[in-house]
Amino acid sequence: MLKKIQLTHFRSFFQAEVEIKNINVLIGGNGSGKSNFINAEKFCFWKSHESPKPFFQHQATNQKETQLKYPINTFVDNV
Secondary structure, X not given: OEOEEEEEEEOOEEEEEEEOOOOOOOOOOOOOXXXXXXXXXXXXXXXXXXXXXXXXXXXXXXXXXXXXXXXEOOOOOOO
């Protein structure tokens, strides 16, 4: 099960960690990063993205290194 998402130098996020609960709501003003958060999920889970260079580049610093971390806890039953 996905428990948290960590973003480093991803588009408008310098560094962020979001804990995932049973129900999550993204709320924020214009330009606060809601769409960028969804784009990070799209890239990791659906491989749907634009040209890689602008997709990853941090918008404020032009940082070219990006990290997306999705720690996932799993268990196997009846083994």
